[in-house]
Amino acid sequence: MDFDFPVSQREHFVFNKIAATADELGMEVYLIGGYVRDKILDRPTKDVDIMTVGDGLLLAKQIAERFHPKPPVTLFKTYGTAQIKLPDMEIEIVGARKESYEQSSRKPAVAQGSLQDDLNRRDFTINTFFSRLSLHHTDGGRIQDPFNGLQDLSYKIIRTPQAPDSTFSDDPLRMLRAIRFATQLQFSIQPETLEAIKRQKERIKIISGERIADELNKIMMAKKPSIGWALLFTTGLLDQFFPQLSSMAGAENVDGIGHKDNFYHSIQVLDNIAPHTKDLWLRWAALLHDIGKPATKRFEKGHGWTFHGHELVGAKMVPKIFNQLKLPLNDKMRYVQKLVGLHMRPVSLTKENITDSAVRRLLFDAGAETDDLMTLCSADITSKNVMKVRRFKENFKLVRKRMEEVEAADKMRNWQPPISGDLIMQTFGIRPSREVGIIKDCIRESIIEGIIPGSYEAAYQLMLDKGAELGLVSKKDGGTAPKTGPGEL
Missing domain, CATH: 1.10.110.30 (Hydrophobic Seed Protein)
Incomplete structure (x- = not known):
C-alpha cells in the first residue's frame, strides 16, 4: 500500500498490519484528522488517529494481538475508543460517531455514526483529511479531502467544515x-x-x-x-x-502622560521568553508577572503613572488564578507565585549602587529559581527605545556579574542559616513561639547584611546574645558553640 503523504518505514509496516486486520474483519478503517494534516505539513508527530465505521473496540483488540503492546491496549468503553502505545507511536482508535452538547451540558452526547457523520462533526477543514487503510481497496493510502482542506492548508486558514455558529x-x-x-x-x-x-x-x-x-x-x-x-x-x-488578564488591556492618558498597554506588554514578554525556555511554568510566570498592575495603578502629580507593589499584589493573586483556571495548586503554582513576587527585585538593583547585602538577599530569596528569575527579567524588556533597551541589558549584565561574584564568595543560593528553630528551642528550653522567629530572623538578617560572618560559631553566639536580650536563659552549660555546624558559609 502506497501513501500520498510521507510515512516512515516503521509507519508503513504498522499501517500495513492494521490494513490487513481491517481487511480480515471486513471493516472500513481510516487514518484521519491531525495525523494526516501534520504529515502533509511535514510536522513531526507520533499521535496516530484511526477511525473505523463499526466497532472500534473490536478493531483495537484485533490490532493489539498483532503487536502485543506493553502496556496492553486501553479500552474506553463509554466512548467506544481505545489506545495502543507502541515504542515510537501512540495509536488512538475510535468508531465513527456523532457527538454534541446539550444547551447546558459539560459532557458530549455520543452516538454511533457513519463516515460522513464523523467528518461532519470535525472541527476544521484541515482536520477532515482521511486515508483508507486497506491492502485490497483501490483507494488505500490515497488522501481524501471532502472539504477543500488542502486549499485551506495552502492559504494557511482555519475554517469550519459546517456553518461556524x-x-x-x-x-x-x-x-x-x-x-x-x-x-x-x-x-x-x-x-x-x-x-x-x-x-x-x-x-x-x-x-x-x-x-x-x-x-x-x-x-x-x-x-x-x-x-x-x-x-x-x-x-x-x-x-x-480569565477576566483578570483582559482587564490589563488599554492605556490611560492623563495630562498628556500615558502608560503602556500592560496586556500586550505581558504577551510580548511571553513571546520574548519562549525561545529561551520550554518550561511551561516559567512561561506562565512571564504572562502573569504584571497581573497585579490594574489593582495598583495610580496617577500621581509630578510622578505620572505608578504601580507600587504590583509584584506583591500579583503574587497574592496567583493561587486564585490557578484555582480558577484549574491549573495545579502545588509546587508549580508556588514557583510561578515566587517569580511574580520577585520579578522587580533585579530591576531595582540596576537603579542603585549594588551592595553585597542586596545581592545576598536576592540570592537567598530567589534560591534555586535565581536563573529563571533573571531570564524572566531579561524578557521583561519590551521598550521600542533602542538606547533604553541597550542600557537595561548592560545594567543586567552588571547585576549578573555581581550575583556571580557574591555567589562564589558566599554560596547564598540554596543557603539556609546555620541555626535551626529546633536548636533555638533546645538551647533555651522553649516551645515554638514568637521568640524563636525573632532569633532566626536576627541571625539571617545579620548574615545577609554582613554584620556577622556566616559561620556556625558566630551565629550560635548571636543566638545566645539575642536570647539574653529577650530574657531567655540558655540551658547549655557554658553557653559556647561547637566549632562547626550545618549551613556554615
Whole structure:
C-alpha cells in the first residue's frame, strides 16, 4: 500500500498490519484528522488517529494481538475508543460517531455514526483529511479531502467544515481549538469563523475548566504564544474565564502622560521568553508577572503613572488564578507565585549602587529559581527605545556579574542559616513561639547584611546574645558553640 503523504518505514509496516486486520474483519478503517494534516505539513508527530465505521473496540483488540503492546491496549468503553502505545507511536482508535452538547451540558452526547457523520462533526477543514487503510481497496493510502482542506492548508486558514455558529454552539471547545491551531500553525482564522467565535463566546462557559486549561497550556507552549492570547482577547473569550488578564488591556492618558498597554506588554514578554525556555511554568510566570498592575495603578502629580507593589499584589493573586483556571495548586503554582513576587527585585538593583547585602538577599530569596528569575527579567524588556533597551541589558549584565561574584564568595543560593528553630528551642528550653522567629530572623538578617560572618560559631553566639536580650536563659552549660555546624558559609 502506497501513501500520498510521507510515512516512515516503521509507519508503513504498522499501517500495513492494521490494513490487513481491517481487511480480515471486513471493516472500513481510516487514518484521519491531525495525523494526516501534520504529515502533509511535514510536522513531526507520533499521535496516530484511526477511525473505523463499526466497532472500534473490536478493531483495537484485533490490532493489539498483532503487536502485543506493553502496556496492553486501553479500552474506553463509554466512548467506544481505545489506545495502543507502541515504542515510537501512540495509536488512538475510535468508531465513527456523532457527538454534541446539550444547551447546558459539560459532557458530549455520543452516538454511533457513519463516515460522513464523523467528518461532519470535525472541527476544521484541515482536520477532515482521511486515508483508507486497506491492502485490497483501490483507494488505500490515497488522501481524501471532502472539504477543500488542502486549499485551506495552502492559504494557511482555519475554517469550519459546517456553518461556524452551529459548529461552535454544538461543541464550544472548538472555539479554543481554532485559536490553538492558529497559534501552533501560525495560521489565520477565516473572518466568518472568527466572527462566529465572537458571537458564541459565552457558550465556552459550559466547557470544563480542565479542558480549557489543556488548550491554554498548548497555546502557552507554541513558538509564538501571543497569537493565541491576542485572539482570546479580541474575540471576547478571555473575559469568560480569565477576566483578570483582559482587564490589563488599554492605556490611560492623563495630562498628556500615558502608560503602556500592560496586556500586550505581558504577551510580548511571553513571546520574548519562549525561545529561551520550554518550561511551561516559567512561561506562565512571564504572562502573569504584571497581573497585579490594574489593582495598583495610580496617577500621581509630578510622578505620572505608578504601580507600587504590583509584584506583591500579583503574587497574592496567583493561587486564585490557578484555582480558577484549574491549573495545579502545588509546587508549580508556588514557583510561578515566587517569580511574580520577585520579578522587580533585579530591576531595582540596576537603579542603585549594588551592595553585597542586596545581592545576598536576592540570592537567598530567589534560591534555586535565581536563573529563571533573571531570564524572566531579561524578557521583561519590551521598550521600542533602542538606547533604553541597550542600557537595561548592560545594567543586567552588571547585576549578573555581581550575583556571580557574591555567589562564589558566599554560596547564598540554596543557603539556609546555620541555626535551626529546633536548636533555638533546645538551647533555651522553649516551645515554638514568637521568640524563636525573632532569633532566626536576627541571625539571617545579620548574615545577609554582613554584620556577622556566616559561620556556625558566630551565629550560635548571636543566638545566645539575642536570647539574653529577650530574657531567655540558655540551658547549655557554658553557653559556647561547637566549632562547626550545618549551613556554615
